[in-house]
Amino acid sequence: MSKASKQSVPQAIRGTQDIFGPDAEAFAFVVETFERVRKLYRFRRAEFPVFERTEVFARSLGETTDVVSKEMYSFEDRGGESLTLRPEFTAGIARAYLTNGWRQHAPLKLATHGPLFRYERPQKGRYRQFHQIDAEIIGAAEPQADVELLAFADQLLRELGIQDVTLHLNTLGDAHSREVWRRALIEYFELYRPHLSEDSQERLQKNPLRILDSKDRRDQKFLAEAPTIDAYLSEDALRFFDDVESGLKAAGVKYARATSLVRGLDYYRHTAFEFIPSENSSAAATLGAQSTVLGGGRYDGLLYSLGGPHTPAVGWAAGIERLAMLVGERAEEVLDLVVFSEHRESDGLAIAVATALRSAPKPLMTEFLYSGSRKKRYAKAQATGAYRGLSVEPFQGALGVVRLRDLNVEDERPMRKRIENALTAKFDCSETTIAKAHSWIINKKK
RNA sequence: GCGAUCGUAGCUCAGAUGGUUAGAGCGCCGGUUUGUGGUACCGGAGGUCGGGGGUUCGAGACCCCUCGAUCGCCCCA
Structure with a gap:
């Protein structure tokens, strides 16, 4: 072993990881399994740029969301254009769908995976450069699309051998239902405003839906009585959700209704879901505070907000690192x-x-x-x-x-x-x- | 952005209350033994104690700043 040079060794960027050995094997196992199962469902493989014009994310995610307002890696290139490293897949995929005229392929089922970037404080299961697998169906308004997407997710988790993770399912209704419900929530929580946690008082302005899954005890006593979406669902929205539920039963996908499950990003409509480890399971302990392993929903409003035609779409993404943690370390194959x-x-x-x-x-x-x-x-x-x-x-x-x-x-x-x-x-x-x-x-x- | 804990050889870690040339195991390199050779023994290389500043006669140990790690909050996959 030679003596180290006097120069100091560069450190890795905060929140990035060098993955090697059994961890890398687990990572590869997740990706390989995703690739295999995605073909069974005929999701077509696609690759997308790691960076986009900043507006792609700003317009689709919403300027006020945390992701856009404080978590993006944005920079000017040499031409003075504001670019951003993708903090998620969906916006870029929607952009690609529009710019390439992929309407001709609708309904288009796409699968991709790769690195995403978010300027967040690193902790267990959360990194600044992290990796996701992603599945989207663009151009399908039918609830069967939601069902197929969820069946895919469910099968993937089973084939990864992941136990004790359950599908939490909710609907946010159509745009109108969602808006009426949102107002009802604000009205309700305003009554107790002084008793809410500081975080929730702020959420009341920015994102009232999120109060529903607050971890703060001060908030939780008001949650049981809070209005649920069900009372505000339009007939169409109700029928849509019924179809999703019966479709899931037909496909044999188990789920739990979670009326407090919401999505932070503005573009979500109707179906919203997350796969979460069961309480007190070893999976929950493995993941720590980052409990959601796979999440997504319907985002019928997104493509329109990017300047495209009204286009229905559903999708999900799952953190490869989090899935790999649940898979556990995998030994490399024994050499012959x-x-x-x-x-x-x-x-x-x-x-x-x-x-x-x-x-x-x-x-x-x-x-x-x-x-x-x-x-x-x-x-x-x-x-x-x-x-x-x-x-x-x-x-x-x-x-x-x-x-x-x-x-x-x-x-x-x-x-x-x-x-x-x-x-x-x-x-x-x-x-x-x-x-x-x-x-x-x-x-x-x- | 906020909070807590932590940062000593390549790795895992010892180094009470601050005090002479900073240690172990594993790994690495070499030697003896073995000779289908995994063992055992001997020896060696490798650390400006994350970085910077301060307190002190004296700091790896105390204080401040900084970088990083881990775990929470927020947010999210």
Whole structure:
């Protein structure tokens, strides 16, 4: 190990993470599972820019929301244009739908994943650069779209093996229902204004719906009597929600009605939902205060607010880090083989052997060791956890000899055959036994 | 933006009440042993104690600032 230079090592940006090892495996497992399940539902893969004009987010999320007013990474580019690193997927996807004329594909089911950026205080399950998987259906006004989207989410969580997470479902009604309800809430909470928490007194101005899921005890005693959306739903809105509920039952998706579930962002209508760990479950403990693992809803108002035609849409997003925490650490796959050269003269043959094994018709997952003293390599080979080891040494009158080493395996037969097939495909070699070890003398390359 | 706890070798951590050249285990490098070689033993490299300022005869330990981590509030996935 060499001495560190005098220069100080740069620190990672606050709230960013370098993910490696079992955590990275869990992350990849979430993405791979998402990719697999999304195809079953025929959501089409799409990629979107990581930054957009600032107005894309400002106009769609609402200027007063926390995300826009204090959490965006915005900057001017060299042309003086205000750009913003995406704090969420939906706005950018809506923009893409409009600018590319994707109405022709409606109803369009899209799936994507990648990094998002929010200037927030990092804590458990929350980062400044974080990652989401995302699914959207644009151009479908039917409640069946909501149902299919939720069935997808539900199946994804099951296939990830995540337990004790339940779907909380609510409706915010159509634009009119929502507005009437909102006014009723303000009127109700105004009565108790002095008794509310400071946060909720402020929410009364900015976002009265959010008072409903306040964690403050002072607020909670007023929540039971607060008006619920159900009393204000228009007939259409009511019928829509009924259809969603019966559709979910038909699809076998379990859910709990959550009348206090609301959405912070302005563009939501009708269906709103979150998958949340059950209280006192280990999943809840794992996630800490960041309980929502997947959330979304219908945003029929969004595309219009971006200057497009009235376009119905539903979607959800889920935090990959949070899902990965629930999945738990995943071990990397166990290696089939580890190959190491015992002498400098056999280094070339060793890499040729490793390559032959990796590119065989039935390839073997192979680690190739090159560091450490010769005598340390056997110990290193053990430590890789590979089932078998192959040492490569010079051999008189031949290119060299490959010897099979017992490492961490019991059933040696299938592996030995595969190794032999891989070797004979690339080399002229003969089997033998040297010092009781099964060996192949490599005569020449084919 | 607000609050709490924390920051000592690559990793996990010891270093009572401030006091001589800052320690252990693991890992890494080398050697002896072994010789289908995973063991055991010996040795070595590696730290301006997150950074800056202050108090003190003297600070890793105390104070202030700053950066970062962790966990809450807010908000959200």
